[in-house]
Amino acid sequence: xxxxxxxxxxxxxxxxxxxxxxxxxxxxxxxxxxxxxxxxxxxxxxxxxxxxxxxxxxxxxxxxxxxxxxxxxxxxxxxxxxxxxxxxxxxxxxxxxxxxxxxxxxxxxxxxx
Numbered sequence: 001x002x003x004x005x006x007x008x009x010x011x012x013x014x015x016x017x018x019x020x021x022x023x024x025x026x027x028x029x030x031x032x033x034x035x036x037x038x039x040x041x042x043x044x045x046x047x048x049x050x051x052x053x054x055x056x057x058x059x060x061x062x063x064x065x066x067x068x069x070x071x072x073x074x075x076x077x078x079x080x081x082x083x084x085x086x087x088x089x090x091x092x093x094x095x096x097x098x099x100x101x102x103x104x105x106x107x108x109x110x111x112x113x
Contacts, residue, residue, distance in 0.1 A: 002030040022055035034068040035110060038095070039075035040086030049100045061102050069110035070095070088112045 005012045014031075021027070038048050056064045072088040079086045081094065088109045096103045 002027060006030075018051045018055045025057065025060055028056075028060050028064055028067070031067060034064065035071045036068045036107075037071045037073060038091055039073050040077075040091060040112075041075060041079045042081055042094070044075070045091060045094050046099070049095070049103065053100060053102055056102070065103065065107065069108040071110045072112040074112060 002012070036048065038044050052061075052064075070088060070092055072086070072091045077085075081090065084090050088111060092107055092109055096106055098104070
């Protein structure tokens with residue numbers, strides 16, 4: 001389906017839950033960029049890690065991560081971790097701090113909404 005869309009459209013935006021990505025793992029190679037949406041709180045960061053580890057297999061994780069850009073939503077503009085406000089940089093720092101082997105090294109940051 002993505003190949004057909006590519007021939008007819010310049011931009012394709014798919015909004016799909018991580019669970020669906022696990023069903024269609026072969027689509028990872030056909031997607032140019034993943035907008036990885038994470039709310040600016042510790043629970044959301046840990047939940048993103050857990051969901052990714054449960055859905056994306058070890059063979060595809062490097063490709064998934066290389067195509068991912070972090071989008072941080074300001075669920076709570078006053079949300080803090082160790083007195084620091086959850087900016088996109090702070091979310092990236094925590095996400096890639098070594099909590100998970102799936103997220104090693106900094107990620108691209110698309111910004112915040």
